[in-house]
Amino acid sequence: MKFDVLTLFPEMFEPLKHSIIERASKQNLIDINLINIRDFSKDKHKKVDDTPYGGGAGMVVRADVVYDAYQSVKEDNSKVIYLSPQGKKLNQAKVQELSKEKHLILLCGHYEGIDQRVLDEIVDEEISIGDYVLTGGELPAMVLIDSVSRYVEGVLAEDSTKEESFSQGYLEYSQYTRPEEFNGKRVPEVLTSGNHQKIEQWRRKSSLINTFLKRPELLDNEKIEEAKKIISEENESEILNK
Numbered sequence: 457m458k459f460d461v462l463t464l465f466p467e468m469f470e471p472l473k474h475s476i477i478e479r480a481s482k483q484n485l486i487d488i489n490l491i492n493i494r495d496f497s498k499d500k501h502k503k504v505d506d507t508p509y510g511g512g513a514g515m516v517v518r519a520d521v522v523y524d525a526y527q528s529v530k531e532d533n534s535k536v537i538y539l540s541p542q543g544k545k546l547n548q549a550k551v552q553e554l555s556k557e558k559h560l561i562l563l564c565g566h567y568e569g570i571d572q573r574v575l576d577e578i579v580d581e582e583i584s585i586g587d588y589v590l591t592g593g594e595l596p597a598m599v600l601i602d603s604v605s606r607y608v609e610g611v612l613a614e615d616s617t618k619e620e621s622f623s624q625g626y627l628e629y630s631q632y633t634r635p636e637e638f639n640g641k642r643v644p645e646v647l648t649s650g651n652h653q654k655i656e657q658w659r660r661k662s663s664l665i666n667t668f669l670k671r672p673e674l675l676d677n678e679k680i681e682e683a684k685k686i687i688s689e690e691n692e693s694e695i696l697n698k
């Protein structure tokens with residue numbers, strides 16, 4: 457899968473070179489290209505923005521410069537995503553959907569804004585990573601690259617995304633490792649029993665309880681009742697991480 461990132465701050469993507477994404481790039485599973493929009497300025501001072509028509513404070517990035525940057529990477533199967541606080545909120549379902557694309561072009565905006573005409577011309581989807589404002593679309597673009605790359609075949613160990621409870625609508629179950637006792641707290645007994653059926657059953661319950669306690673809005677009424685029932689059963693208190 458190929459990502460072409462159109463940005464005024466390519467140096468902000470340095471962290472991607474030191475992560476799980478670095479390995480995926482080296483194995484040619486994903487290909488990330490950073491395109492500096494400034495390289496497409498025709499101005500002798502490499503200027504990319506100008507004052508807004510109608511007046512007011514700030515500057516606006518020129519349509520022609522962004523369009524030329526886009527033209528330099530565009531292919532027949534490209535999907536252009538504009539990262540902005542006004543976009544549709546990114547979630548795991550959207551991440552999975554995007555992972556099926558061959559070529560994503562990520563356009564990073566800025567507080568100063570981009571001329572609306574080029575946005576209307578080239579953007580297929582406007583995406584936000586959450587309801588808050590950042591200084592630029594670079595961090596959202598990195599969030600999108602990281603989350604989508606996890607679903608590209610070969611990037612993670614087989615089935616580590618398939619089992620992932622978030623994809624199934626639940627939070628993860630609680631995890632434990634040595635020592636068996638820490639600050640007087642013992643590991644839930646069932647996990648050291650070797651009974652895989654019981655362990656599987658415990659983990660399903662743990663996942664449901666964690667979701668009920670932390671993100672109840674993810675559950676339907678039936679699952680809420682199920683969670684309450686498990687909690688009310690005194691002998692299951694191990695599941696509440698007590």
Ligand code: 4GM
Nearest residue numbers: 540541565566584585589590592593
């Ligand atoms: C305004 C328009 C994305 C501001 C476009 C970008 C937050 C998000 C910006 C822009 C951003 C987000 C830059 N802030 N919630 N700031 O995904 O790209």
